[in-house]
Amino acid sequence: xxxxxxxxxxxxxxxxxxxxxxxxxxxxxxxxxxxxxxxxxxxxxxxxxxxxxxxxxxxxxxxxxxxxxxxxxxxxxxxxxxxxxxxxxxxxxxxxxxxxxxxxxxxxxxxxxxxxxxxxxxxxxxxxxxxxxxxxxxxxxxxxxxxxxxxxxxxxxxxxxxxxxxxxxxxxxxxxxxxxxxxxxxxxxxxxxxxxxxxxxxxxxxxxxxxxxxxxxxxxxxxxxxxxxxxxxxxxxxxxxxxxxxxxxxxxxxxxxxxxxxxxxxxxxxxxxxxxxxxxxxxxxxxxxxxxxxxxxxxxxxxxxxx
Amino acid sequence: xxxxxxxxxxxxxxxxxxxxxxxxxxxxxxxxxxxxxxxxxxxxxxxxxxxxxxxxxxxxxxxxxxxxxxxxxxxxxxxxxxxxxxxxxxxxxxxxxxxxxxxxxxxxxxxxxxxxxxxxxxxxxxxxxxxxxxxxxxxxxxxxxxxxxxxxxxxxxxxxxxxxxxxxxxxxxxxxxxxxxxxxxxxxxxxxxxxxxxxxxxxxxxxxxxxxxxxxxxxxxxxxxxxxxxxxxxxxxxxxxxxxxxxxxxxxxxxxxxxxxxxxxxxxxxxxxxxxxxxxxxxxxxxxxxxxxxxxxxxxxxxxxxxxxxxxxxxxxxxxxxxxxxxxxxxxxxxxxxxxxxxxxxxxxxxxxxxxxxxxxxxxxxxxx
Numbered sequence: 227x228x229x230x231x232x233x234x235x236x237x238x239x240x241x242x243x244x245x246x247x248x249x250x251x252x253x254x255x256x257x258x259x260x261x262x263x264x265x266x267x268x269x270x271x272x273x274x275x276x277x278x279x280x281x282x283x284x285x286x287x288x289x290x291x292x293x294x295x296x297x298x299x300x301x302x303x304x305x306x307x308x309x310x311x312x313x314x315x316x317x318x319x320x321x322x323x324x325x326x327x328x329x330x331x332x333x334x335x336x337x338x339x340x341x342x343x344x345x346x347x348x349x350x351x352x353x354x355x356x357x358x359x360x361x362x363x364x365x366x367x368x369x370x371x372x373x374x375x376x377x378x379x380x381x382x383x384x385x386x387x388x389x390x391x392x393x394x395x396x397x398x399x400x401x402x403x404x405x406x407x408x409x410x411x412x413x414x415x416x417x418x419x420x421x422x423x424x425x426x427x428x429x430x431x432x433x434x435x436x437x438x439x440x441x442x443x444x445x446x447x448x449x450x451x452x453x454x455x456x457x458x459x460x461x462x463x464x465x466x467x468x469x470x471x472x473x474x475x476x477x478x479x480x481x482x483x484x485x486x487x488x489x490x491x492x493x494x495x496x497x498x499x500x501x502x503x504x505x506x507x508x509x510x511x512x513x514x515x516x517x518x519x520x521x522x523x524x525x526x527x528x529x530x531x532x533x
Numbered sequence: 534x535x536x537x538x539x540x541x542x543x544x545x546x547x548x549x550x551x552x553x554x555x556x557x558x559x560x561x562x563x564x565x566x567x568x569x570x571x572x573x574x575x576x577x578x579x580x581x582x583x584x585x586x587x588x589x590x591x592x593x594x595x596x597x598x599x600x601x602x603x604x605x606x607x608x609x610x611x612x613x614x615x616x617x618x619x620x621x622x623x624x625x626x627x628x629x630x631x632x633x634x635x636x637x638x639x640x641x642x643x644x645x646x647x648x649x650x651x652x653x654x655x656x657x658x659x660x661x662x663x664x665x666x667x668x669x670x671x672x673x674x675x676x677x678x679x680x681x682x683x684x685x686x687x688x689x690x691x692x693x694x695x696x697x698x699x700x701x702x703x704x705x706x707x708x709x710x711x712x713x714x715x716x717x718x719x720x721x722x723x724x725x726x727x728x729x730x731x732x733x734x735x736x737x738x739x740x741x742x743x744x745x746x747x748x749x750x751x752x753x754x755x756x757x758x759x760x761x762x763x764x765x766x767x768x769x770x771x772x773x774x775x776x777x778x779x780x781x782x783x784x785x786x787x788x789x790x791x792x793x794x795x796x797x798x799x800x801x802x803x804x805x806x807x808x809x810x811x812x813x814x815x816x817x818x819x820x821x822x823x824x825x826x827x828x829x830x831x832x833x834x835x836x837x838x839x840x841x842x843x844x845x846x847x848x849x850x851x852x853x854x855x856x857x858x859x860x861x862x863x864x865x866x867x868x869x870x871x872x873x874x875x876x877x878x879x880x881x882x883x884x885x886x887x888x889x890x891x892x893x894x895x896x897x898x899x900x901x902x
Contacts, residue, residue, distance in 0.1 A: 273739075273901060276743045277743065277900065278739060278742060278743060278900050278901045279900060279901055279902060280900060280902070297899070297900075298745070301742075301743055301744055301745050302745050304743060306739070306740060306743045308736050308739045308740060309736075310735070310736035310739075311736070312735065312736045312737040312739060312740045313737070314543070314547070314737065316546065316547055316550040316551065317543065317546055317547075317550075321543070321546060324539070325539060325540075325543045326740075326744075328535065328536050328539035328540070329536055329539070329540065329741070329744045329745070329746050330744055330745060331536055331745065355550075371740075
């Protein structure tokens with residue numbers, strides 16, 4: 227059975243389309259990621275899936291139940307962590323957890339085994355107010371609160387935004403362990419490097435899906451040769467490459483520049499020579515494997531061309 | 534039920550942890566009580582009066598002197614006839630006119646009684662009553678003096694009090710019922726609308742909605758602690774006004790409690806209604822202050838008598854729950870009325886409560902939009 231079944235889902239805010247005819251399935255026990263920039267429609271989609279918003283068109287079935295008709299059933303069986311941090315800052319760690327357990331008619335003791343792995347890390351601070359926790363600890367507490375009623379589906383809206391790199395990695399390890407326990411997880415993130423940790427990902431942009439596949443397959447679909455340019459004159463290099471007659475795309479990528487060429491047989495030295503001729507002497511040009519972000523950029527560009 | 538108890542417990546934590554707000558909640562009513570209490574009990578100091586003396590004898594002269602030498606009054610003018618009174622009052626400087634009837638001393642000697650008419654400008658009801666009661670008491674003292682001198686035993690000087698501009702003068706005690714209404718409105722409506730919109734603003738409403746909790750439960754759970762606080766506040770104000778300001782409490786305490794709870798429920802429903810419309814704490818606060826507190830202060834008859842207002846405002850005042858609550862409270866506290874006399878106002882309040890509960894529950898959303 228599919229944990230999530232979505233077909234033709236559309237949502238308007240007034241005139242503006244937030245999501246446009248989305249269709250996808252999430253398998254039982256899958257860790258499914260939505261990758262896309264801010265404003266892509268991830269939060270709207272998640273709110274429809276968690277019965278908080280009504281779609282204008284299409285349908286969504288969660289655990290075999292309709293999100294509109296069976297919202298009461300679903301509210302007992304979904305764990306939801308909204309993007310905005312939703313704990314009570316003036317309550318202690320333990321009080322927060324106890325409160326969320328009680329509104330789902332359960333107790334910490336009853337389902338302690340579910341959250342044990344995560345909760346032991348913050349248990350030493352259980353008398354501390356949530357507002358005084360570090361970002362990573364808040365996130366662990368929020369996850370514990372979302373898990374305490376033993377949900378069959380966990381919906382996490384940008385759980386790692388604003389959290390340090392170490393805590394992010396820990397968080398994804400926790401998600402892997404939850405997946406092993408059989409909980410289906412849907413997660414959204416603006417970080418491309420986290421996409422690789424999902425079973426399957428959906429790339430979302432302007433309310434539409436660009437592609438759905440496993441991270442490896444998505445990267446494998448990338449056929450172009452990708453060059454990475456490193457130089458201290460980054461600004462000038464981007465400008466120069468923009469004007470290069472054979473360029474397809476140029477964009478900054480961290481400290482380097484990613485560049486694709488219209489030709490298939492060319493040497494990296496050609497690019498280097500061109501840059502040197504433009505006065506950028508100290509530069510390093512190497513061919514690299516594409517990442518999810520490169521795929522995202524190229525799909526986005528194709529989509530723009532189509533329109 | 535355990536869920537619900539936990540929900541209330543959580544709300545109590547919110548309130549007690551934010552001890553500054555709690556302190557404000559508890560202290561503001563008391564501060565207001567003292568402000569209003571002493572603002573109304575200001576001593577008279579050289580209030581200007583005018584005298585119409587139709588008798589011009591030694592007793593009227595003596596009474597006039599007593600009034601002026603008391604330090605409370607200052608003679609503005611002797612005037613000749615009553616037609617000038619309104620003109621004087623409209624100029625604003627004169628607060629009271631003392632009128633002695635013709636042949637005052639003679640009447641007092643022959644018939645044993647004579648009357649003085651006290652006409653006060655009651656456009657400010659508090660000053661109106663103050664000046665007349667001070668004048669009456671000076672006249673009474675003088676009368677006792679006369680009697681003790683035994684020139685003529687059992688003389689009687691009758692001060693007849695007449696209020697201009699506001700004939701049905703409201704009691705100065707009115708501020709206590711008004712204050713109770715104001716506090717209940719403040720805490721019940723303002724605080725609940727703010728606390729509910731805070732959950733919306735913080736995003737925790739999303740999580741609460743995606744739980745098996747019914748929206749009604751969420752709202753009731755948030756509101757219950759504030760009912761307790763506001764009821765506690767109204768009791769504090771009542772106790773202090775009886776102990777310190779010696780306000781009478783003639784009626785039934787049970788009825789007072791019942792009517793207060795009815796008014797609290799009305800105010801809560803209004804607060805909930807605001808929270809369903811407002812999306813931020815600031816918006817909720819502005820709506821509560823502008824839409825609820827201002828009308829409660831201005832149109833309920835708490836400070837300004839409704840009878841003196843333009844007709845449109847008088848009609849508008851019928852829609853203010855506090856107006857009816859004030860009539861009920863004054864009835865209970867000052868006149869000792871029971872439900873037999875107050876059922877009409879109670880019924881109006883009940884209908885309002887049910888009406889607002891009906892719309893606010895209809896507007897409660899099970900989703901985010």
